[in-house]
Amino acid sequence: MTDHPPMxxxxxxxxxxxxxxxxxxxxxxxxxxxSGGAMTAELIEQIFLPALGRxxxxxxxxAVLDLSAAFGAGGRLAFTTDAHVVRPLFFPGGCIGDLAVxxxxxxxxxxxxxxxxxxxxxxxxxxxxxxxxxxxxRAVGDAARAAGTRVVTGDTKVVEAGRGDGLYVxxxxxxxxxxxxxxxxxxxxxxxxxxxxxxxxxxxxxxxSVREGMDFSTGLLSDTxxxxxxxxxxxxxxxxxxxxxxxxRGGLAAALNEIAVASGVGIEIEDAAVPVPDQVSAVCSLxxxxxxxxxxxxxxxxxVREERAQDVLAALRAHPAGVGAVAVGRCTDRDPGLVxxxxxxxxxxxxxxxxxxxxxxxx
Amino acid sequence: MTDHPPMxxxxxxxxxxxxxxxxxxxxxxxxxxxSGGAMTAELIEQIFLPALGRxxxxxxxxAVLDLSAAFGAGGRLAFTTDAHVVRPLFFPGGCIGDLAVxxxxxxxxxxxxxxxxxxxxxxxxxxxxxxxxxxxxRAVGDAARAAGTRVVTGDTKVVEAGRGDGLYVxxxxxxxxxxxxxxxxxxxxxxxxxxxxxxxxxxxxxxxSVREGMDFSTGLLSDTxxxxxxxxxxxxxxxxxxxxxxxxRGGLAAALNEIAVASGVGIEIEDAAVPVPDQVSAVCSLxxxxxxxxxxxxxxxxxVREERAQDVLAALRAHPAGVGAVAVGRCTDRDPGLVxxxxxxxxxxxxxxxxxxxxxxxx
Numbered sequence: 001m002t003d004h005p006p007m008x009x010x011x012x013x014x015x016x017x018x019x020x021x022x023x024x025x026x027x028x029x030x031x032x033x034x035s036g037g038a039m040t041a042e043l044i045e046q047i048f049l050p051a052l053g054r055x056x057x058x059x060x061x062x063a064v065l066d067l068s069a070a071f072g073a074g075g076r077l078a079f080t081t082d083a084h085v086v087r088p089l090f091f092p093g094g095c096i097g098d099l100a101v102x103x104x105x106x107x108x109x110x111x112x113x114x115x116x117x118x119x120x121x122x123x124x125x126x127x128x129x130x131x132x133x134x135x136x137x138r139a140v141g142d143a144a145r146a147a148g149t150r151v152v153t154g155d156t157k158v159v160e161a162g163r164g165d166g167l168y169v170x171x172x173x174x175x176x177x178x179x180x181x182x183x184x185x186x187x188x189x190x191x192x193x194x195x196x197x198x199x200x201x202x203x204x205x206x207x208x209s210v211r212e213g214m215d216f217s218t219g220l221l222s223d224t225x226x227x228x229x230x231x232x233x234x235x236x237x238x239x240x241x242x243x244x245x246x247x248x249r250g251g252l253a254a255a256l257n258e259i260a261v262a263s264g265v266g267i268e269i270e271d272a273a274v275p276v277p278d279q280v281s282a283v284c285s286l287x288x289x290x291x292x293x294x295x296x297x298x299x300x301x302x303x304v305r306e307e308r309a310q311d312v313l314a315a316l317r318a319h320p321a322g323v324g325a326v327a328v329g330r331c332t333d334r335d336p337g338l339v340x341x342x343x344x345x346x347x348x349x350x351x352x353x354x355x356x357x358x359x360x361x362x363x
Numbered sequence: 364m365t366d367h368p369p370m371x372x373x374x375x376x377x378x379x380x381x382x383x384x385x386x387x388x389x390x391x392x393x394x395x396x397x398s399g400g401a402m403t404a405e406l407i408e409q410i411f412l413p414a415l416g417r418x419x420x421x422x423x424x425x426a427v428l429d430l431s432a433a434f435g436a437g438g439r440l441a442f443t444t445d446a447h448v449v450r451p452l453f454f455p456g457g458c459i460g461d462l463a464v465x466x467x468x469x470x471x472x473x474x475x476x477x478x479x480x481x482x483x484x485x486x487x488x489x490x491x492x493x494x495x496x497x498x499x500x501r502a503v504g505d506a507a508r509a510a511g512t513r514v515v516t517g518d519t520k521v522v523e524a525g526r527g528d529g530l531y532v533x534x535x536x537x538x539x540x541x542x543x544x545x546x547x548x549x550x551x552x553x554x555x556x557x558x559x560x561x562x563x564x565x566x567x568x569x570x571x572s573v574r575e576g577m578d579f580s581t582g583l584l585s586d587t588x589x590x591x592x593x594x595x596x597x598x599x600x601x602x603x604x605x606x607x608x609x610x611x612r613g614g615l616a617a618a619l620n621e622i623a624v625a626s627g628v629g630i631e632i633e634d635a636a637v638p639v640p641d642q643v644s645a646v647c648s649l650x651x652x653x654x655x656x657x658x659x660x661x662x663x664x665x666x667v668r669e670e671r672a673q674d675v676l677a678a679l680r681a682h683p684a685g686v687g688a689v690a691v692g693r694c695t696d697r698d699p700g701l702v703x704x705x706x707x708x709x710x711x712x713x714x715x716x717x718x719x720x721x722x723x724x725x726x
Contacts, residue, residue, distance in 0.1 A: 029491040034521030043519060047493065051500035052483065052507070052514040063515035065480055070539050075433070077440075081482035081535055083520045117428055119444035120415065121533045123486070128392040130410065137414035144415070151415040152426035155533075156406060157446045158397030159724060163528040170484045170518075172444055172535030176433050361522060 034085075034361075036249025036295075037354035058186045058262050061107035064177055078113035080104055081172040087361045089136060089166055092206045093221030094297075096169055097139030099363060102226050102297055103248065104173040105147040109231040110244045110300070112183050113175030115149040120171050122156045125164030136167060147226035149173070175228075181235055183244040183302075188263035190333040192242055193309035195302040197230065197316055198223070198324035200252050201280035204294035204362050208283070218279040225298030230321040234302060237315035243303040248363055250354055251293040255301050256339045257353045266335035269351070272344045273328040292341075293354045295362045303331060397448075397724075399612025399658075400717035421549045421625055424470035427540055441476035443467055444535040450724045452499060452529055455569045456584030457660075459532055460502030462726060465589050465660050466611065467536040468510040472594040473607045473663070475546050476538030478512040483534050485519045488527030499530060510589035512536070538591075544598055546607040546665075551626035553696040555605055556672035558665040560593065560679055561586070561687030563615050564643035567657035567725050571646065581642040588661030593684040597665060600678035606666040611726055613717055614656040618664050619702045620716040629698035632714070635707045636691040655704075656717045658725045666694060 025042075032039040044059070055063060062080035084100040101118065108115045120140055124133060144150050206222040227246065234241060243263070247255035252274070260267045276284075276291045284291045298321065304312045309327060316322035339351040388405075395402040407422070418426060425443035447463040464481065471478045483503055487496060507513050569585040590609065597604055606626065610618035615637070623630045639654045647654045661684065667675045672690060679685035702714040 027493060029487045029489055029493060029496065029521055031489050031521050031523065033487065034519060040519065043496075047497045048500055048517060048519070051497065052504040052517065055515060061516070061518075063480065063482075065515065067479075067539075070438070077537070079480055079482060079535075079537060080516050081484045081533070082518045083484040083486050083533060085486055085520045085522050116430075117426065117442055119426075119442060119535050121444045121446035121535075123446050123448055123531055123533075124392045124396065126392055126394055130390060130392060133392065133406075134410045134414065137411055141415040152418060152428065153424070153443050154411060154415065155424075155445045156397060156403065156411070157448045157724075157726075158392055158394050159448050159528060160394065162525070165522060165526040168486055168522075168531070170444070170446060170486075170533035172442075172482050172484075174440070174442060174537060176430075361520075363520075 031360045035354060036254055058184050060111055060185060062111045062113065064111050076177040078108050078111045078175040078177055080107040081170065082107065083168065083170045084363060085165070085168050085361050086207060086363050087165060088211055089132065091210050091222060094224040095136060095139050096167070097136040098143035099224050099297055100169040100171045101140055101143035101147060102224050103363060104171040105149065105226045105228050106246045106297070108173050108175035109228040110183065110246055111177060112181035112231065112235060112244070113177045114232065115147060115173050115175040115228055117152045118144055118149055118171055118173045120151045120154045120169065123164055123168040124156060124158045125161060125166055126158055127161040128166050133167060136169065140169070143226070147228055178235070180239050183241045185243050185245065185259045185262035187242040188259050188265050188303040188331050189242060190265055190331050191306050192303040192331040193306055193327050194267060194269065194329040194331070195304060195309065195313055195316060196274065196326055196328045197300045197322045199275040199277050200247065200296055200299060201276055201284070201291040201294040203297045204359050205280050205283050207362050208359055218283065220277065220279045223296055223298035225321050227298065227300050227321060230300065230316065230319045233315045233319045234312050237311045238304055238308040241302055241304050241312065245301045247296050247299055247301060249295050251295055252301070253290070253292040253339070253351050254353055256351065259303060260339050261337045264336045266332040267329060267339045268332055269329035269339065269341045271341045273326055275324060275326060292351060294359065297363065394723045398717060399617055421547055423474060423548060425474045425476065427474050439540040441471050441474045441538040441540055443470040444533065445470065446531065446533045447726060448528070448531050448724050449570060449726050450528060451574055452495065454573050454585060457587040458499060458502050459530070460499040461506035462587050462660055463532040463534045464503055464506035464510060465587050466726060467534040468512065468589045468591050469609045469660070471536050471538035472591040473546065473609055474540060475544035475594065475598060475607070476540045477595065478510060478536050478538040478591055480515045481507055481512055481534055481536045483514045483517045483532060486527055486531040487519060487521045488524060488529055489521055490524040491529050496530060499532065503532070506589070510591055543602050546604045548606050548608065548622045548625035550605040551622050551628050551666040551694050552605060553628055553694050554669050555666040555694040556669055556690050557630060557632065557692040557694070558667060558672065558676055558679060559637065559689055559691045560663045560685045562638035562640050563610065563659055563662060564639055564647070564654040564657040566660045567722050568643050568646050570725050571722055581646065583640065583642045586659055586661035588684050590661065590663050590684060593663065593679065593682045596678045596682045597675055600674045601667055601671040604665055604667050604675065608664045610659050610662055610664060612658050614658055615664070616653070616655040616702070616714050617716055619714065622666060623702050624700045627699045629695040630692060630702045631695055632692035632702065632704045634704045636689055638687060638689060655714060657722065660726065
């Protein structure tokens with residue numbers, strides 16, 4: 001217990017953060033339904049897909065629409081949306097505004113799309129300081145410009161005090177998918193190398209450090225960043241990247257599991273190869289969290305053909321958003337649908353999809 | 364006071380519905396900022412446009428993007444978003460789910476676009492009955508299919524009990540704008556005829572009838588309906604419809620004012636020509652509301668060239684969503700930027716943009 005970061009918080013009540021084991025098939029909405037883990041997947045499978053209709057392709061954060069009929073052969077448009085409810089609104093390294101934009105830009109980037117326009121809808125709580133609204137709106141605008149796109153349409157609703165939490169932001173985005181580019185979670189193949197664009201866990205722990213009565217002196221900043229430029233750089237090195245995923249809610253564990261299941265491959269990760277900042281490790285061991293399940297918003301996982309892996313890795317490292325990129329593992333035809341981590345001692349463990357919610361309202 | 368509908372409500376506390384005169388330039392968010400009236404316009408003008416960037420074209424609910432560079436000449440895409448916070452979630456004639464879809468489909472239709480895909484993001488409050496979530500999701504799916512489109516992407520977040528209100532739904536939509544079609548609020552011209560697709564006020568009063576402790580026996584149903592098919596029918600009669608607007612928040616008064624200001628024309632409306640259902644009139648006179656400011660979600664206003672007006676009116680009336688269509692007025696070069704209503708006795712009054720909020724959380 002000596003390597004934990006100094007905690008200067010007051011009113012600390014760790015019992016209040018504990019998340020009870022989620023009930024399966026509960027009658028009401030639980031926090032775990034928003035986790036990005038197994039309960040979210042069940043909610044989507046049992047309620048949303050039957051109600052809304054099942055898409056033709058794989059379930060990705062962005063839909064890819066073939067507009068050939070309207071625009072001629074090869075015209076493909078990506079379309080995505082994200083609701084953002086992160087608490088607090090401002091955290092080390094970012095705020096709900098840039099997080100929302102980066103989340104949407106990154107969902108587009110994960111299908112290989114270049115973002116062309118965003119929408120932004122606010123649900124404001126009566127009594128919220130207008131200076132807070134302005135600060136968040138400026139972060140939205142600045143982040144959109146930084147990602148090379150812009151907000152072209154929006155909406156604002158106001159709810160009575162006590163019926164919201166300051167503000168919620170929902171962004172949607174559209175992007176163009178270049179010809180020949182088709183990264184999908186179901187295209188990973190045995191032999192593919194697993195690349196990770198940088199250290200994990202900073203976003204989730206940075207948000208946690210400023211709430212629940214905590215005041216960590218970690219100096220850790222959220223990794224929130226747009227990944228569209230990084231993906232463009234990768235695609236120049238290899239237009240046929242097989243799969244891309246940003247490990248947001250549910251973290252690296254959820255991202256890898258999604259790909260393993262969709263592609264029917266096994267994914268073997270070298271535990272020691274996954275970069276976890278010391279502060280993230282320390283806070284996670286203190287609170288019993290798994291860094292592989294902590295949310296990120298400026299990282300990606302790429303599954304690429306072995307013969308292109310070194311070039312793609314070099315392209316990632318040459319981009320400011322990917323300087324910490326590493327190869328962390330490989331796809332196999334053993335253990336289809338499973339993610340397996342191998343320790344430095346050669347022992348292995350199965351990395352499961354998180355069931356409930358480690359850190360509610362992290363994005 | 365004898366023509367009011369019977370009210371069987373209990374716990375009636377009319378004082379609690381009163382909306383205090385909104386403060387101009389307040390330091391915090393007020394309910395009036397969500398009204399769709401002058402305070403919303405100020406919020407957009409003073410905070411959102413400077414932060415997010417001002418669009419090149421007029422401020423419409425849908426942005427129209429020229430994708431000629433990507434897709435060849437004439438490729439235009441409409442893009443829009445709407446947050447929905449209506450209370451209660453279910454009301455006579457609809458629920459938050461179909462209202463969200465219709466709101467987004469109609470925003471696309473108002474720039475002449477045919478909807479091709481929707482997104483749908485939920486913010487769920489912990490403890491909400493999953494049966495409610497399912498019922499709303501089914502309404503979303505059914506409404507999308509009824510409007511000839513579908514939900515292709517979505518997101519779900521969960522907030523703690525007490526930080527939401529059951530659920531909020533934010534939809535976004537994209538649509539294709541046919542060549543030669545360009546209805547815009549700034550294209551109305553003197554001589555244009557003002558068409559209204561049916562009676563006004565039913566949506567707002569239907570929602571009001573089931574809240575604030577009321578229980579009107581009006582039998583009034585919300586007018587919530589998709590207008591994309593109606594607009595297609597109109598455009599077949601006249602592809603060059605000058606301006607279209609759905610009178611949602613802020614009602615007919617806000618819709619007409621927006622067009623009058625953007626186009627720099629005067630709009631003269633014959634008071635007696637505007638169809639207001641008896642129940643809407645009765646409830647409005649009881650509560651001191653103006654039916655022209657009450658929200659609708661299945662109505663549109665069209666400004667068309669005089670020589671095409673009869674054909675367009677016939678096309679509206681021939682469509683199920685426009686059977687109650689009427690001509691209600693005309694654009695003039697007098698009183699530019701003003702909406703003027705003329706009574707049956709020849710007297711006139713200026714119809715101003717509502718300042719604050721008559722009926723918060725109506726959509």
